[in-house]
Amino acid sequence: MSEDMEEVLTGGNVAAEVVRVGATVRKPSLAQTAGVEAVLTHLADFEGAPRTLGRDERGRHVLEYVPGAVADTMPAFSLDELRRVGRLIRELHDAMESFQAPPDIAWQTLVPEPSGGDLIGHNDxxxxxxxRDGQRWVFIDWDNAxxxxxxxxxxxxxxAFVPFAAGGDVEVDGPRLRALADGYGLNLEQRLAFPAxxxxxxxxAHELLVRGHRTGEQPWARLYAEGHADYWGPAAAYIKKHHDTWIAALIANYPSS
Known part of the structure; x- marks a missing residue:
């Protein structure tokens, strides 16, 4: 690809047209872009996030282009791969513990944590x-941070990763959830709170889509029309129904249980 040729990338829902230019990705500047830049600057030494590279002449946010395959185009994760995802997320959260947000940052908070939140998370x-690019696994699309x-x-x-869905098999999903939690290193208190x-x-996530349908707010209204709420609502019901099963899977043979 020529260094100045733009290739439109697909898959994102928050930003408008996202393009690849050589070894970079260019995204329109949004209200939350300054916050995203601050987060990614803080995570410069974390291999699981793309590098932020400033703005281009059109004011677009410039990021490192990460080659590789998007994980949802690949076979379902093995238990070992789920443990690796858990470790990666733990490393991310540990790195963000020392983050100090600049004043007057406008975050794109779509589904706020009920108690207000004490950590800036990726949220998607x-x-x-x-x-997945060989040995490097990278989380992209930080607009919802x-x-x-x-x-x-x-x-x-x-x-998303287990994944949970209506009609799932608890005998399969329980061990998969356990693998993710073990990779992250949840303690006993966290394991007991996690299913709720x-x-x-x-x-x-379901309520966000329903609200978008009612208000016309995009892209949630479009995603609702495409049937995404039909997944998230029943998935939530399935997770709630088997709360005690998930607890049992999470604490079985746990050292402090």
């Missing part, structure tokens, strides 16, 4: 936002 940790908590951010990842947080975060 999912296979469709994970690029904002106040969160460890369990709130990880809860969305659990629904997953259910609440999944319900929040």
């Amino acid at each position: 940790l999912a296979p469709w936002n994970l690029i 904002g106040p969160s908590t460890r369990l709130w951010d990880l809860g969305y990842a659990a629904t 947080q997953i259910a609440a975060r999944t319900s929040g």
Whole structure:
């Protein structure tokens, strides 16, 4: 590809046209872009995030282009791969503990954590936002970064990576959830609280789509029309129904249980 040729990239929902130019990605500047830049600057030594490279002559946010395959185009994750995802998210959260947000940052907080959040999280940790480039795994699309908590951010990842869905098999999903939690290193208190947080975060995603349908707010109205709420609502119900099963899977043979 020529260094000045623009290739339109697909898959994002928040920003308008996103393009690749050589070894970079260019995204329109949004209200939350300054916050995203601050987060990615802070994460410069974290291999699981793309580098932020400033703005171009059109004011677009310039980021490192990460080659590789989007994880949702690949076979379902093995238990070992789920543990690796958990470790990667733990490393991200540990790195963000020392982040000091600049004043007057406008975050794109779509599904706010009920207690307000004490950590700036990615808030869209999912296979469709994970690029696997050999040994490097990178989370992209940081436009929804904002106040969160460890369990709130990880809860969305659990629904997406296990994945949870209506009609799922608890005998399969329980061990997969356990692998993610073990990779992250959840303690006993966190394991006991985790299933309720997953259910609440999944319900929040459904409510966001329903609200977009009612108000016309994009891209949520479009995603609702495309049937995404038909996944998130029943998935939340499935997670809630089997709360005790998830607890049992998370604490079985746990050292402090």
